[in-house]
Amino acid sequence: MSKDCLLLNGNGKPVSYFPLSVINWKTAIKLVLTRNVILLREHEDFVVHSPTMEMKVPSILMLPRFHKFHNYVKFSRSNVLLRDMYTCQYCAEIFDKKDLTLDHVIPKSKKGPSNWENVVTACKACNLKKANKPGTPIKEPIKPSFSSLLNGYTFNSDSFPDKEWSKYIFQS
Ligand SMILES: [Zn+2]
Numbered sequence: 001m002s003k004d005c006l007l008l009n010g011n012g013k014p015v016s017y018f019p020l021s022v023i024n025w026k027t028a029i030k031l032v033l034t035r036n037v038i039l040l041r042e043h044e045d046f047v048v049h050s051p052t053m054e055m056k057v058p059s060i061l062m063l064p065r066f067h068k069f070h071n072y073v074k075f076s077r078s079n080v081l082l083r084d085m086y087t088c089q090y091c092a093e094i095f096d097k098k099d100l101t102l103d104h105v106i107p108k109s110k111k112g113p114s115n116w117e118n119v120v121t122a123c124k125a126c127n128l129k130k131a132n133k134p135g136t137p138i139k140e141p142i143k144p145s146f147s148s149l150l151n152g153y154t155f156n157s158d159s160f161p162d163k164e165w166s167k168y169i170f171q172s
Helices: 025-034 077-083 124-130 146-152 165-169
Strands: 005-008 038-049 054-062 100-104 119-123
Touching: 005 025, 005 165, 025 038, 025 054, 054 165, 077 100, 077 119, 077 146, 100 124, 119 124
Parallel strands: 005 054
Antiparallel strands: 038 054, 100 119
């Protein structure tokens, strides 16, 4: 299992949620040794050795001050699927991530842009059927707010390498 480290902002919340601000253990150790970060928790069962020292791998690190990162929602495949709740915007069925595609409402060939307002989630069948014609999605596509995406998102806490992460991720 990977022993990643959760990186928190100075306010005790993850620096980012989409994707979750997780760093690998080597980066985490480097931060602890070279930067002014606050070590909140270590992986009890993961110790690394060097010729001169041994160290438990950090599980949760916090930045000493609050940094304003843009909580803007990145336009990406996974965030479009999340906005549309994995629902095909033409047949209204819910699909598995892997069975969904992104569809340009106004097709690319008709100069339809790749942005929040013109790209929707579509199942493979609907995407094929629609082909190069403009479509009418069931919900008008808009740029989602950060909080609306967060509400629709389910973190899989079983995948966290440390159960303590939940305390920081699920706090309101
Ligand atoms: Zn469909």
